[in-house]
Amino acid sequence: xxxxxxxxxxxxxxxxxxxxxxxxxxxxxxxxxxxxxxxxxxxxxxxxxxxxxxxxxxxxxxxxxxxxxxxxxxxxxxxxxxxxxxxxxxxxxxxxxxxxxxxxxxxxxxxxxxxxxxxxxxxxxxxxxxxxxxxxxxxxxxxxxxxxxxxxxxxxxxxxxxxxxxxxxxxxxxxxxxxxxxxxxxxxxxxxxxxxxxxxxxxxxxxxxxxxxxxxxxxxxxxxxxxxxxxxxxxxxxxxxxxxxxxxxxxxxxxxxxxxxxxxxxxxxxxxxxxxxxxxxxxxxxxxxxxxxxxxxxxxxxxxxxxxxxxxxxx
Amino acid sequence: xxxxxxxxxxxxxxxxxxxxxxxxxxxxxxxxxxxxxxxxxxxxxxxxxxxxxxxxxxxxxxxxxxxxxxxxxxxxxxxxxxxxxxxxxxxxxxxxxxxxxxxxxxxxxxxxxxxxxxxxxxxxxxxxxxxxxxxxxxxxxxxxxxxxxxxxxxxxxxxxxxxxxxxxxxxxxxxxxxxxxxxxxxxxxxxxxxxxxxxxxxxxxxxxxxxxxxxxxxxxxxxxxxxxxxxxxxxxxxxxxxxxxxxxxxxxxxxxxxxxxxxxxxxxxxxxxxxxxxxxxxxxxxxxxxxxxxxxxxxxxxxxxxxxxxxxxxxxxxxxxxxxxxxxxxxxxxxxxxxxxxxxxxxxxxxxxxxxxxxxxxxxxxxxxxxxxxxxxxxxxxxxxxxxxxxxxxxxxxxxxxxxxxxxxxxxxxxxxxxxxxxxxxxxxxxxxxxxxxxxxxxxxxxxxxxxxxxxxxxxxxxxxxxxxxxx
Numbered sequence: 001x002x003x004x005x006x007x008x009x010x011x012x013x014x015x016x017x018x019x020x021x022x023x024x025x026x027x028x029x030x031x032x033x034x035x036x037x038x039x040x041x042x043x044x045x046x047x048x049x050x051x052x053x054x055x056x057x058x059x060x061x062x063x064x065x066x067x068x069x070x071x072x073x074x075x076x077x078x079x080x081x082x083x084x085x086x087x088x089x090x091x092x093x094x095x096x097x098x099x100x101x102x103x104x105x106x107x108x109x110x111x112x113x114x115x116x117x118x119x120x121x122x123x124x125x126x127x128x129x130x131x132x133x134x135x136x137x138x139x140x141x142x143x144x145x146x147x148x149x150x151x152x153x154x155x156x157x158x159x160x161x162x163x164x165x166x167x168x169x170x171x172x173x174x175x176x177x178x179x180x181x182x183x184x185x186x187x188x189x190x191x192x193x194x195x196x197x198x199x200x201x202x203x204x205x206x207x208x209x210x211x212x213x214x215x216x217x218x219x220x221x222x223x224x225x226x227x228x229x230x231x232x233x234x235x236x237x238x239x240x241x242x243x244x245x246x247x248x249x250x251x252x253x254x255x256x257x258x259x260x261x262x263x264x265x266x267x268x269x270x271x272x273x274x275x276x277x278x279x280x281x282x283x284x285x286x287x288x289x290x291x292x293x294x295x296x297x298x299x300x301x302x303x304x305x306x307x308x309x310x311x312x313x314x315x
Numbered sequence: 316x317x318x319x320x321x322x323x324x325x326x327x328x329x330x331x332x333x334x335x336x337x338x339x340x341x342x343x344x345x346x347x348x349x350x351x352x353x354x355x356x357x358x359x360x361x362x363x364x365x366x367x368x369x370x371x372x373x374x375x376x377x378x379x380x381x382x383x384x385x386x387x388x389x390x391x392x393x394x395x396x397x398x399x400x401x402x403x404x405x406x407x408x409x410x411x412x413x414x415x416x417x418x419x420x421x422x423x424x425x426x427x428x429x430x431x432x433x434x435x436x437x438x439x440x441x442x443x444x445x446x447x448x449x450x451x452x453x454x455x456x457x458x459x460x461x462x463x464x465x466x467x468x469x470x471x472x473x474x475x476x477x478x479x480x481x482x483x484x485x486x487x488x489x490x491x492x493x494x495x496x497x498x499x500x501x502x503x504x505x506x507x508x509x510x511x512x513x514x515x516x517x518x519x520x521x522x523x524x525x526x527x528x529x530x531x532x533x534x535x536x537x538x539x540x541x542x543x544x545x546x547x548x549x550x551x552x553x554x555x556x557x558x559x560x561x562x563x564x565x566x567x568x569x570x571x572x573x574x575x576x577x578x579x580x581x582x583x584x585x586x587x588x589x590x591x592x593x594x595x596x597x598x599x600x601x602x603x604x605x606x607x608x609x610x611x612x613x614x615x616x617x618x619x620x621x622x623x624x625x626x627x628x629x630x631x632x633x634x635x636x637x638x639x640x641x642x643x644x645x646x647x648x649x650x651x652x653x654x655x656x657x658x659x660x661x662x663x664x665x666x667x668x669x670x671x672x673x674x675x676x677x678x679x680x681x682x683x684x685x686x687x688x689x690x691x692x693x694x695x696x697x698x699x700x701x702x703x704x705x706x707x708x709x710x711x712x713x714x715x716x717x718x719x720x721x722x723x724x725x726x727x728x729x730x731x732x733x734x735x736x737x738x739x740x741x742x743x744x745x746x747x748x749x750x751x752x753x754x755x756x757x758x759x760x761x762x763x764x765x766x767x768x769x770x771x772x773x774x775x776x777x778x779x780x781x782x783x784x785x786x787x
Contacts, residue, residue, distance in 0.1 A: 037437045101642065108649070110383055110436055115590050115645045118583055123638030130632050240579075244448045251441045288452060292445040296430060299442060303434045 007156035009273050015231065016245075017269025018165040022224035023239070023246035024253065024261035025173070026217040031255045032193040033213035034102065036113045040120035042239030042246070044093060045221030047124050049229045049238070050132055052086035052222075053139055063132075079142055087222045094218025095211045102214070103207060128236040139229035165227050172223065173262070176216070185212060193256075244288065245272065248295040254308020263306065267294060319665035320693060320740045324675040329743065330666055336735045345504055347779075349497040350487050357496040359608055361568045364503050367604030368510055369561035370588040371597070375554040378595035379518060380547065381530035383436060385582055386443030389450035390420055390555045392577030394562025396454060399471045399572045400464045409477065409567055416563045417556045424555025428548045447582040451574035470573025477502060477567055499568050506564060507601070510557060515597055517553070526550045587641050593653030602652050611637070663736050693740070734772035741765030 023041060030038045038044075057063055058076030077085065101116050143164030150157040180186035191199040192209045200206050225239060232238055249268045253260025268291045275290040304310050323329040348360055369391050376384040394416045401407040401415065427446060434442060454465040465471055477499050489498045517523045525546045528536035537543055566572050584607050592603025614633040648655050667675045741764030747753045748761065 031437075035437075037440065104646065108645075110440075111377065111590070111594065112645050112649060114383065114385075114437075114440065115586070115641055118586060119638040119641035119645070121638070122583070122634045122641070126632055126634035126638070130635070244445065244579075247441050248445060251438060255438065288449050292449050295445060296442055299434050299438060300430050303438065305438075 004155040006274075007154055009277055010270065011153075011156055011158045011162060013269045013273035015159070015162040015165055015269075016272065017266045018162070018169050019224050019228040019242060019265075020245045020249045020268050021262045021265025022169050022172075022220055022227075023242060024249040024265050025176075025258055026220035026224070027246060027250045028253075028255060028258055028261045029213055029217040029220065031250070033189065033210050034098075034113075036102070036110075037117070037247075037255075038217070039114065039117040039243075040097075040124060041217070041221050042225075042243035043121045043124040043128075043236075044090065044097070044218055045225035046234075046236060046239045047128060048086040048090035048093070048218075048222035049139065049225035049234055050128060051089045052082045052226050053132075053137060053229070053234055055082040055085045056140065079140060083142070083223070083226045086226055087219045090218040090222030091215040094214040094216075094221075097218075098211045098214035099207075103210070125236050125240075132236070134236055136233035136235040139226075139234040141230040142227055161231075168223065168227065172220070173258070176258070185209070189213060241288075245269075245291060248291050250305075252295045252298040252305055254302075254305030256309055257305070257307035260305055260307035319662055320736065321664045321743050322675075323664065323666055323743075325666050325668045329739065333664055333666075333739065336739075340731070346487055349489070349500050354496050357500050358568070359612060360605075361496065361500055361503050361564075363605045363608035364500075364507050364601070365561050365564045365568060365604070366584070366588055366607055367601035368507055368564065369558055369600075370585055370592060370603045371510065371514060371600030372554045372557035372561065373585050373589050374594065374597075374600050375514065375526075375557065376551055377589060378593075378599070379523075379530060380526050380550050382432065382547070382551070383440040384443045384551070384554075385440050385586055386445070386447035386450075387554070387558045387585055388447045388577045388579065388581035390423070390558030391562040391565060391581070392450050392454070392572075392574070393423055394420055394559030395566040395572040395577070396465050396471070396562075397559070398563045398566040399466075399473050402473050402475055402566075403471060404464065409563070412563060413560070416559045420556035420559025420562075421552045423559075424552030425548060427555065428551035429544075432544065432547045432551060444579065444582070447579045451578050454574040465574070466572075468574070470571060470575070472571045473566060474570075476570065503564055503568065506560070510560065511597060511601075514557070518597075522546065522549065587637060589651075590641060591644055591651055593651030594649075596651070596653040599651055599653045606652065610640070664739065731772070731775055734768045734775070737764045737768030738772070739768075741768060 023045065026041055026045075027038060030036060030041070054063060055072070055077045056079065072085075076082075097120065101120065102113065105112055105116065141161065143161040150159045151163075152158075178186075180190060188199070188204045188209045189212065191202070191204050192206050192213075196206050199209075224242075228242065229238065232242070245268050246265070249264035250261050251264070252267060253262070253264030271290045271294055272288070279290075298306060302308070321329070323333065349357055352360060369387060372390070373384070373387045376382050397416055397419055398409070398412050401412050402409065430442075432439070453461075455462055455468055476495060478495065486498065486501050489501065518527070525536065525541040528539065528541055529543060529546060533543065562577075565576075588603030588607040589599065590603070591606045592601070593599030611633060614636045644651065650657075669675055741761045744753060744761035745758070745765065748758050753761075
């Protein structure tokens with residue numbers, strides 16, 4: 001086996017892994033607090049990537065929202081500022097979605113909540129198509145990713161963008177952990193994720209905390225979308241495929257474990273690139289298969305995922 | 316109108332009469348469809364019925380067993396590809412494939428269900444979504460001759476058409492221009508009817524009751540001796556085999572199958588249909604199927620000018636409308652259209668069960684002396700409203716606009732429902748008067764309600780016949 005090639009493939013896979021991990025993390029944050037899977041996570045993230053795109057391009061004819069962005073002082077923004085703008089918009093959007101659509105159905109069965117998020121998915125997806133067209137847009141690269149912009153380790157190229165994405169992911173993760181461990185909001189968040197009723201009894205405002213959770217998750221999704229928009233081309237269905245992988249990552253890591261999301265994203269990203277490369281039976285056409293099989297296999301052994309909390313039911 | 320207009324005892328003559336009316340609606344609907352609609356519209360109706368069967372399959376797992384399985388598009392795909400391959404490559408007849416598809420679907424259901432049902436709730440939703448997501452690319456594998464069988468990315472056409480044999484040509488709509496699609500319609504209707512009959516019986520059987528018990532209380536069911544893994548897996552497999560049957564019907568109707576037809580989006584359509592139709596109701600599947608196909612079609616034709624900007628339904632916006640409908644239904648009508656219909660019907664006619672001694676558990680309306688003549692009045696108003704609605708509908712018909720046309724159609728349907736109810740209420744009140752439970756003042760309106768209701772009913776039938784004669 002060619003070691004350099006293997007290393008190269010691993011390096012290539014790392015970029016996608018980071019994207020899957022961050023979207024999976026967003027799913028996990030919401031699942032932990034509300035016990036709900038947000039099927040619309042990917043579309044909401046894509047929407048914010050479009051917002052970043054609009055902020056980057058500024059007022060242009062035939063760009064919906066461009067005129068609105070023109071009212072913001074300083075538009076067109078440089079990339080970091082545009083991404084921050086998108087993340088803020090995503091957070092507001094997430095909070096609004098939680099307040100308007102999820103909170104009223106607090107006690108509804110799982111299926112109702114799944115429906116709501118599927119509804120948001122469809123609506124967001126087609127609104128994006130309506131406003132910005134279904135054709136792909138070129139989103140500028142966030143980190144230098146051109147030819148030659150890489151480190152060379154043992155003959156394999158590690159692109160700057162991969163390092164950049166992982167740096168951002170880890171930095172945000174550290175921030176998240178600090179937020180959860182060191183602040184009052186974080187404490188409230190942890191209390192809510194253990195038990196809504198008990199948290200309410202000790203005076204935590206459950207609703208507000210859940211809203212923060214959604215905001216946080218949507219911010220994560222926005223970041224993931226902006227970072228990946230360059231490599232997968234910005235179009236309304238951009239995150240649908242990514243979302244399937246992120247689901248797989250979150251599931252096999254354990255739906256309620258942030259650590260699981262990170263490791264799940266790595267496993268999915270690596271298996272997606274490595275298995276088709278070394279197993280002749282599975283072409284790249286089927287690159288989705290090994291990831292999903294891995295998920296099913298792990299769920300068979302551990303129904304709550306690798307790091308998920310085992311559910312104990314009182315009968 | 317809080318009290319129902321008519322309260323009848325279960326299995327009484329009036330209840331029977333009401334049931335006949337309901338069956339007459341169903342029969343009329345089924346019979347008129349191939350006669351009234353254009354060929355391409357019959358095709359849409361076929362698709363709606365097929366979706367209905369698929370939604371029924373989803374309902375079996377989601378609605379009746381309480382497990383969130385969202386990946387039935389894959390089972391449909393399997394049924395469709397097995398059919399296409401057997402018909403095209405092996406020259407089988409469609410009817411010979413039915414048992415094959417059922418068995419294949421069942422076996423694959425067992426294979427998928429055994430591991431999938433080990434996980435619960437949203438985890439199961441994810442596993443089944445994965446199944447739906449992977450299916451379209453599975454048919455493209457070159458190994459094992461799969462791509463050769465399925466046609467790979469190009470899809471597979473089936474050249475053999477379902478053509479009516481000469482002794483079936485008397486079926487409504489079959490001969491003439493509608494030929495092919497109308498005959499397929501009748502074949503599909505027959506298959507749908509058999510499927511619904513079997514599923515209804517299954518749910519009434521011992522196994523079906525176990526399935527319902529698991530949904531209502533899993534631990535409780537286990538305590539009563541239900542073998543959870545076996546019942547769940549069998550139910551999942553039966554559902555998968557019905558899903559594959561829908562796939563067979565799909566292949567038979569379209570004559571072409573491709574992996575791209577059975578994506579995650581089809582699974583989403585099934586879920587939307589399930590929710591809109593009614594989770595946990597047998598009729599929910601068909602209602603949902605009709606809704607998904609026809610509303611999708613209607614939203615595509617919408618075009619609303621809003622000043623500078625025209626709201627077009629034929630672009631990507633159709634999905635937005637669907638998303639909105641899905642959210643609205645989840646909020647305001649979680650039981651779907653079927654439960655809305657039941658609420659309305661219960662306002663009109665309520666059927667009360669009998670005690671073991673054979674007495675109705677609630678007083679029937681004609682023995683209820685408290686209710687003066689208001690019921691007869693309401694019935695009379697309804698029977699007067701009928702022709703008025705018809706006139707309004709006729710006026711609207713001449714305004715050539717799609718939405719208005721739909722509205723007019725809805726109004727005529729409204730009369731068809733109102734007229735028999737008015738008749739029923741009228742005769743019920745007359746009976747109450749004869750028993751001495753109503754004042755004399757009730758007699759006039761009740762007679763009028765009965766007469767006018769009958770007239771309105773005949774009027775609509777006559778209108779339909781006249782239109783029919785004019786068109787053909």
